[in-house]
Amino acid sequence: MATSRKASATKSRSSTKSKVATKKSKARTTNIFTPEQDIDAYREMLMIRRFEEKAGQMYGMGLIGGFCHLYIGQEAVVIGISMAINEGDQFITSYRDHGHMLALGMDPKGVMAELTGRRGGYSKGKGGSMHMFSREKNFYGGHGIVAAQVPIGTGLAFSNKYLGNGAVSVTFYGDGASNQGQIYESFNMAKLWSLPVLYVVENNQYAMGTSIARASSNMDLSQRGASFGIPGEKVDGMNVCAVKEASARALEHCRSGKGPFILEMMTYRYRGHSMSDPAKYRSKEEVQKMRAEHDPIEQVRARLLSSKTSSEADLKDIDKNIRAIVAEAAEFAQSDAQPDPSELYTDILIELDA
Amino acid sequence: MPIQVLMPALSPTMEEGKLSKWLVKVGDAVASGDVIAEIETDKATMEIEAVDEGKIGRIFIEEGTDNVAINTPIAVILADGEDESAIDEMASNAAPAPVETPTAAIEPAVTETSVSSVVVEADPEIPSGTEMVSLTIREALRDAMVEEMRRDEAVFVMGEEVAEYQGAYKVTQGLLDEFGDKRVVDTPITEHGFAGLGVGAAFGGLKPVVEFMTFNFAMQAIDHIINSAAKTLYMSGGQMGCSIVFRGPNGAAARVAAQHSQDYAAWYAAIPGLKVVSPYSASDAKGLLKAAIRDPNPVIFLEHEMLYGHSFDVPVLDDFVIPLGSAKILRQGADVTLVSYSNGLTYTLGAADELAAEGINAEVIDLRSIRPLDMATIITSVKKTGRIVTIEEGWATCGIGAEISARVVSEAFDYLDAPPTRISSEDVPMPYAANLEKLALPSVDEIVVAAKAVCYA
Numbered sequence: 001m002a003t004s005r006k007a008s009a010t011k012s013r014s015s016t017k018s019k020v021a022t023k024k025s026k027a028r029t030t031n032i033f034t035p036e037q038d039i040d041a042y043r044e045m046l047m048i049r050r051f052e053e054k055a056g057q058m059y060g061m062g063l064i065g066g067f068c069h070l071y072i073g074q075e076a077v078v079i080g081i082s083m084a085i086n087e088g089d090q091f092i093t094s095y096r097d098h099g100h101m102l103a104l105g106m107d108p109k110g111v112m113a114e115l116t117g118r119r120g121g122y123s124k125g126k127g128g129s130m131h132m133f134s135r136e137k138n139f140y141g142g143h144g145i146v147a148a149q150v151p152i153g154t155g156l157a158f159s160n161k162y163l164g165n166g167a168v169s170v171t172f173y174g175d176g177a178s179n180q181g182q183i184y185e186s187f188n189m190a191k192l193w194s195l196p197v198l199y200v201v202e203n204n205q206y207a208m209g210t211s212i213a214r215a216s217s218n219m220d221l222s223q224r225g226a227s228f229g230i231p232g233e234k235v236d237g238m239n240v241c242a243v244k245e246a247s248a249r250a251l252e253h254c255r256s257g258k259g260p261f262i263l264e265m266m267t268y269r270y271r272g273h274s275m276s277d278p279a280k281y282r283s284k285e286e287v288q289k290m291r292a293e294h295d296p297i298e299q300v301r302a303r304l305l306s307s308k309t310s311s312e313a314d315l316k317d318i319d320k321n322i323r324a325i326v327a328e329a330a331e332f333a334q335s336d337a338q339p340d341p342s343e344l345y346t347d348i349l350i351e352l353d354a
Numbered sequence: 355m356p357i358q359v360l361m362p363a364l365s366p367t368m369e370e371g372k373l374s375k376w377l378v379k380v381g382d383a384v385a386s387g388d389v390i391a392e393i394e395t396d397k398a399t400m401e402i403e404a405v406d407e408g409k410i411g412r413i414f415i416e417e418g419t420d421n422v423a424i425n426t427p428i429a430v431i432l433a434d435g436e437d438e439s440a441i442d443e444m445a446s447n448a449a450p451a452p453v454e455t456p457t458a459a460i461e462p463a464v465t466e467t468s469v470s471s472v473v474v475e476a477d478p479e480i481p482s483g484t485e486m487v488s489l490t491i492r493e494a495l496r497d498a499m500v501e502e503m504r505r506d507e508a509v510f511v512m513g514e515e516v517a518e519y520q521g522a523y524k525v526t527q528g529l530l531d532e533f534g535d536k537r538v539v540d541t542p543i544t545e546h547g548f549a550g551l552g553v554g555a556a557f558g559g560l561k562p563v564v565e566f567m568t569f570n571f572a573m574q575a576i577d578h579i580i581n582s583a584a585k586t587l588y589m590s591g592g593q594m595g596c597s598i599v600f601r602g603p604n605g606a607a608a609r610v611a612a613q614h615s616q617d618y619a620a621w622y623a624a625i626p627g628l629k630v631v632s633p634y635s636a637s638d639a640k641g642l643l644k645a646a647i648r649d650p651n652p653v654i655f656l657e658h659e660m661l662y663g664h665s666f667d668v669p670v671l672d673d674f675v676i677p678l679g680s681a682k683i684l685r686q687g688a689d690v691t692l693v694s695y696s697n698g699l700t701y702t703l704g705a706a707d708e709l710a711a712e713g714i715n716a717e718v719i720d721l722r723s724i725r726p727l728d729m730a731t732i733i734t735s736v737k738k739t740g741r742i743v744t745i746e747e748g749w750a751t752c753g754i755g756a757e758i759s760a761r762v763v764s765e766a767f768d769y770l771d772a773p774p775t776r777i778s779s780e781d782v783p784m785p786y787a788a789n790l791e792k793l794a795l796p797s798v799d800e801i802v803v804a805a806k807a808v809c810y811a
């Protein structure tokens with residue numbers, strides 16, 4: 001059964017290929033970063049990783065409840081894109097959102113305190129891990145319903161065009177989400193009305209326990225916009241340089257009035273889907289191979305060392321600083337008070353001034 | 355300072371686990387990300403990883419130890435340059451890891467009501483002398499599906515993660531092995547699509563059991579449930595029957611916030627053309643699911659995540675089917691009628707115990723069926739007690755309690771000694787914070803207070 005599905009996947013892929021002129025990724029694995037950019041990328045990716053490790057640990061201590069989806073392994077995607085966006089561009093994503101918030105410069109203390117459900121959290125403790133927002137940093141959530149963020153991100157792009165503010169809405173979703181119908185309804189409107197939206201599929205190969213091959217008739221997610229005339233491209237999402245380079249071009253496309261663009265980021269999550277997923281649907285070797293050969297942080301680290309931009313001691317210092325920031329966030333998230341009981345009834349409707 | 359490794363909580367409902375295996379020994383170097391041990395939780399075997407670099411300094415809990423409470427120190431990792439003496443120093447400084455009550459994560463209102471407090475009146479559905487076996491709700495639901503699939507080739511199960519993953523909440527465990535991938539179908543994440551496809555398959559003569567991972571996601575599919583499944587029989591002048599079950603967990607789980615915690619009973623109960631069932635006990639879960647699968651109409655079958663692991667006695671019978679549409683008296687009493695369903699009964703039965711201790715005998719009714727609603731059982735009880743309190747996890751406005759109150763007032767007005775009273779969730783989206791979530795849900799205390807108020811006690 002699995003083989004026949006795969007066969008049909010390849011067939012439909014080649015049949016849609018000719019429809020839209022698309023640039024195939026030209027294996028841009030060369031270093032296009034300056035030493036300063038490499039250090040920035042290293043620091044920011046490591047920040048996400050250390051934050052997520054801490055979150056995982058705090059979940060284990062019962063300090064974080066409910067569902068908690070870690071971003072470990074996928075760091076290069078949000079950091080590469082955040083290096084290419086303009087001030088004012090928006091991010092919107094699913095429940096796997098901690099990395100996106102840190103990439104936009106949201107305060108780790110506020111994010112961690114939301115994870116523990118405290119009053120200093122970005123949603124005052126009312127949203128939790130999956131539902132966080134910041135108007136100030138142009139982060140529009142944090143959405144718990146698979147794919148629901150995609151029409152909403154398209155609507156942000158509608159408002160950008162309407163207001164003529166020059167911003168692009170960067171709308172993230174998963175490989176599993178790409179089978180939801182509302183994504184295709186969004187594609188149609190986005191292309192029809194030339195909306196400035198960059199669709200970023202974070203293809204980490206799995207939707208919970210279902211591999212992409214078991215859920216998708218056509219596995220080339222970059223070509224899912226073909227029938228709407230939306231160009232797309234596959235990118236090595238473990239390589240922060242490749243991500244930055246491709247997203248800079250794609251953002252330019254969206255900003256110049258040509259409408260939407262799709263980037264399929266080939267990436268991988270190292271941990272289970274959420275904290276309670278034993279991840280028995282894939283082999284340890286598969287995970288180990290990814291970690292050993294494609295780790296986004298290790299790639300930059302190796303480059304920094306081999307080019308002698310940084311010494312082991314420099315990198316240890318960076319790690320130390322990051323650990324201190326994360327420890328401070330964790331400390332705040334534990335010492336901050338729970339929301340006041342009266343908060344139960346606030347923020348349901350905006351009160352009109354009398 | 356050496357770093358303590360604590361027994362981790364690995365699911366929203368875990369309180370303790372078994373340390374099944376150590377993958378490292380004292381003296382081993384570990385880096386962050388290395389798997390150091392395997393732990394069995396209430397749901398699965400999980401691996402735990404080191405988050406710090408160093409060397410295993412000591413192991414406190416031997417492998418094979420059962421019932422290790424979360425947050426118990428299980429090992430110590432020594433940082434660069436530290437040796438054993440640092441561990442003893444740490445012990446004498448005696449400020450172990452930052453620990454907040456670990457139960458914070460699982461606190462919401464599932465006070466463990468001991469099931470034995472349920473005074474089930476001789477159950478007319480179960481012949482006296484029938485052998486009973488203790489099953490969890492999860493197992494009872496699975497057994498119901500297995501029996502119906504064996505009985506009728508037209509029955510098949512589909513949904514997200516139902517086959518290879520064995521169900522996101524393990525309700526469909528073992529189905530793929532017995533029935534194969536023709537009859538146990540993993541779908542892509544496409545609720546609107548597969549709900550509509552299920553309706554088409556039912557029109558085509560099959561009997562789909564469509565699992566929603568939770569009913570929150572059925573919102574994506576609600577158009578097909580209502581416009582296609584519920585209305586087509588009528589619009590086709592009786593030709594297009596749609597024998598389908600939509601099932602899955604409903605209501606408030608623990609700490610998953612507004613988009614993942616909602617009780618949809620009142621939504622579906624409003625729709626002519628649907629039947630709506632929401633069991634509390636394992637025997638009802640089994641008997642009602644079997645009836646739902648056989649029913650020629652679309653049935654919404656609302657389960658509850660917080661109840662999946664609870665065990666109850668289930669009769670050992672070849673074919674135990676409970677007809678849809680009848681309520682059940684869980685406990686007899688003459689002072690006040692308490693009506694609830696699903697996990698609402700967890701609070702309700704707790705309240706009935708407390709009331710009994712204060713000399714108030716509550717009659718507890720488990721609705722089981724929300725549509726059709728067994729008003730006869732409710733009215734008979736109200737005629738005896740003269741008082742009624744309804745309890746639900748949904749919102750009060752246009753809720754199940756509102757419907758029952760209206761009908762009690764019109765059908766038994768003269769028997770009432772006090773106004774019907776509703777206990778429900780607060781009129782707010784479900785908050786994430788532990789303290790607010792607790793305040794948002796119904797509680798034993800609220801029910802006790804309401805019951806005393808209508809008894810003027």
Ligand SMILES: Cc1ncc(C[n+]2csc(CCOP(=O)(O)OP(=O)(O)O)c2C)c(N)n1
Pocket residue numbers: 094096144145146173174175176177178202204206207208273514543545567571574
């Ligand atoms: C509409 C809906 N259906 C199902 C779910 C349950 N669910 C949460 S995440 C998930 C898998 C999504 O996978 P993918 O889109 O690949 O994102 P990833 O988790 O890999 O980041 C599922 C099925 C949900 N939250 N919403």
Ligand SMILES: [Mg+2]
Pocket residue numbers: 174175176202203204205206207208
């Ligand atoms: Mg995925």
